[in-house]
Amino acid sequence: MTTQTKQFCYWHPHPAVTTDIVIFTIRDEKLQLLLIRRRNPPFQGGWALPGGFLNMNEDLADCAKRELEEETGIKNVYLEQLYTFGKHDRDPRERVISVAYYALIPSDRLTLHPASDATEAGWFAYDELPELAFDHREITRTAHERLVAKLDYSTIAFQFLPKQFTLSELQDVYETIRSEPMDKRNFRKWITARNLIEATGNERRNGSHRPAQLFRTKRPGRVEIIR
Amino acid sequence: MTTQTKQFCYWHPHPAVTTDIVIFTIRDEKLQLLLIRRRNPPFQGGWALPGGFLNMNEDLADCAKRELEEETGIKNVYLEQLYTFGKHDRDPRERVISVAYYALIPSDRLTLHPASDATEAGWFAYDELPELAFDHREITRTAHERLVAKLDYSTIAFQFLPKQFTLSELQDVYETIRSEPMDKRNFRKWITARNLIEATGNERRNGSHRPAQLFRTKRPGRVEIIR
DNA sequence: TATTGTTAGTGTCATAGGTACACTTATGAC
DNA sequence: GTCATAAGTGTACCTATGACACTAACAATA
Numbered sequence: 363m364t365t366q367t368k369q370f371c372y373w374h375p376h377p378a379v380t381t382d383i384v385i386f387t388i389r390d391e392k393l394q395l396l397l398i399r400r401r402n403p404p405f406q407g408g409w410a411l412p413g414g415f416l417n418m419n420e421d422l423a424d425c426a427k428r429e430l431e432e433e434t435g436i437k438n439v440y441l442e443q444l445y446t447f448g449k450h451d452r453d454p455r456e457r458v459i460s461v462a463y464y465a466l467i468p469s470d471r472l473t474l475h476p477a478s479d480a481t482e483a484g485w486f487a488y489d490e491l492p493e494l495a496f497d498h499r500e501i502t503r504t505a506h507e508r509l510v511a512k513l514d515y516s517t518i519a520f521q522f523l524p525k526q527f528t529l530s531e532l533q534d535v536y537e538t539i540r541s542e543p544m545d546k547r548n549f550r551k552w553i554t555a556r557n558l559i560e561a562t563g564n565e566r567r568n569g570s571h572r573p574a575q576l577f578r579t580k581r582p583g584r585v586e587i588i589r
Numbered sequence: 590m591t592t593q594t595k596q597f598c599y600w601h602p603h604p605a606v607t608t609d610i611v612i613f614t615i616r617d618e619k620l621q622l623l624l625i626r627r628r629n630p631p632f633q634g635g636w637a638l639p640g641g642f643l644n645m646n647e648d649l650a651d652c653a654k655r656e657l658e659e660e661t662g663i664k665n666v667y668l669e670q671l672y673t674f675g676k677h678d679r680d681p682r683e684r685v686i687s688v689a690y691y692a693l694i695p696s697d698r699l700t701l702h703p704a705s706d707a708t709e710a711g712w713f714a715y716d717e718l719p720e721l722a723f724d725h726r727e728i729t730r731t732a733h734e735r736l737v738a739k740l741d742y743s744t745i746a747f748q749f750l751p752k753q754f755t756l757s758e759l760q761d762v763y764e765t766i767r768s769e770p771m772d773k774r775n776f777r778k779w780i781t782a783r784n785l786i787e788a789t790g791n792e793r794r795n796g797s798h799r800p801a802q803l804f805r806t807k808r809p810g811r812v813e814i815i816r
Numbered sequence: 817t818a819t820t821g822t823t824a825g826t827g828t829c830a831t832a833g834g835t836a837c838a839c840t841t842a843t844g845a846c
Numbered sequence: 847g848t849c850a851t852a853a854g855t856g857t858a859c860c861t862a863t864g865a866c867a868c869t870a871a872c873a874a875t876a
Contacts, residue, residue: 367600368598368599368600369598370598370599370600370601370602370603371594371595371596371597371598371599372595372597372598372603372605373595373596373597374597374605374642375597375645376597376599376603376604376605376606377603377606377643377645378599378601378603379603379604379606379675379686415601416604416675416686418602418604418677418684419677420677421675421676421677422673422674422675422676422686423675443672443673445670446649446670446673446688447649448606448643448648448649448650448688449648449649450645450646450647450648457645459606459643459649459686459688461673461675461686528853529853529854530852530853545835545836545837546853546854546855547836547837547838547854547855547856548834548835548836550854550855551833551834551856552833552834555833567842567843567844568852569843569844569851569852570843570844570845570846570849570850570851570852571842571843571844571850571851571852571853572841572842572843572851572852572853572854573842573843573852573853574852574853574854575853575854755824756824756825757823757824772864772865772866773824773825773826774825774826774827774865774866774867775863775864775865777825777826778827778862778863779862779863782862794871794872794873795823796822796823796872796873797820797821797822797823797872797873797874798821798822798823798824798871798872798873799822799823799824799825799870799871799872800823800824800871800872801823801824801825802824802825
């Protein structure tokens with residue numbers, strides 16, 4: 363290969379820009395995230411966050427959405443910019459700036475598109491991650507911190523649940539992400555006082571016990587700041 | 590131009606990456622920020638945030654620090670990554686990704702280095718900003734939101750003050766940034782209950798009235814999450 | 817040295833919200 | 847009808863917050 367064929371030339375050096383996405387879901391009562399096995403060096407065969415290079419005609423957020431859909435087949439889920447990682451030596455090939463995003467997948471939308479066809483992908487419990495390529499361990503840690511923090515002051519927890527859910531399921535989301543149990547009565551008092559959810563009138567019966575009321579959020583899709 | 594050819598060539602198109610900095614301080618009882626007059630198109634002669642292109646051998650945060658020092662002569666102040674702005678058409682010349690930071694300058698360090706020599710720069714009240722170049726208005730708004738939010742749950746307010754300060758000065762910081770008055774007794778109760786500051790034993794007398802006790806933060810330099 | 821103007825500094829009461837804590841209810845399986 | 851299981855519910859205490867008004871200390875000056 364000669365430099366003649368490198369056709370994108372600039373007066374000043376430019377870094378490459380990628381988006382990497384931490385895709386969270388709750389599976390098997392655990393907070394899990396999606397990893398991709400790398401098919402090329404560096405870190406060939408190792409696990410990494412899904413991500414890819416920014417196209418020149420797409421907004422940053424669209425790039426993240428595109429990657430998300432390519433890897434999961436899922437659209438229209440909660441996606442938020444996390445942080446931009448830009449240490450000069452974070453990629454051994456060339457200078458790469460990674461704008462990290464995180465996404466939350468509701469548990470009922472997992473089975474539809476199990477994974478991407480081409481690449482090997484897998485869900486991993488956040489507590490049992492394998493070694494990750496590049497600085498992706500730092501990225502996942504930052505995403506987890508953000509997620510835990512946002513539980514307290516936003517309605518982000520609903521993004522893990524289907525449109526209708528029981529209060530026990532909602533409490534499970536909080537407990538799973540925080541890794542600590544909560545008092546059932548206090549949790550219900552707290553969440554109902556916030557005026558965020560309403561009973562649908564339906565109930566769910568699964569198992570030989572009292573059926574649970576189903577609730578929905580009053581403003582679905584929106585993640586709001588609460589206090 | 591010295592070189593005939595654009596010598597930095599890549600297999601895929603690369604965007605340019607800049608850091609832009611929202612530099613806040615409190616001057617004349619108002620929250621102000623530093624703007625630079627643009628010397629070149631586009632928006633020539635207009636006001637913009639200080640910022641500049643990322644060097645290939647420097648970390649993102651170092652780029653922001655360098656720009657900050659170039660424009661203000663000030664080092665070692667609070668600097669935090671804000672958000673990355675990446676709409677595809679945000680710069681008319683070429684694709685530019687801007688990693689925005691914000692910095693807080695203590696009021697006692699303002700007069701040392703009034704501004705950069707080369708470029709025209711000026712402090713503007715946040716409430717009375719002129720038209721800004723590019724999407725810099727959106728960046729300043731995002732920075733302001735972050736600042737207001739962090740007042741509540743972190744010790745960021747101290748970053749606007751010298752090492753020793755009075756409780757009235759501290760309250761002024763909160764009131765200035767929030768644009769609303771606070772009750773003096775409740776404020777003092779609140780801040781002292783947090784165990785963040787201690788009396789130095791010194792007092793300040795300025796004017797014909799009772800002198801004020803001087804306080805300092807127990808852990809200077811550190812911005813902590815409080816609740 | 818008494819008066820005045822100015823900012824520093826202080827306490828109480830009512831309310832709301834958080835926390836700790838245990839039993840009853842409804843169902844399906846057997 | 848008995849049993850196992852998860853759903854659902856109330857009270858008492860404590861802490862934090864918010865509203866509210868006067869005294870203390872100083873410098874200037876009359």
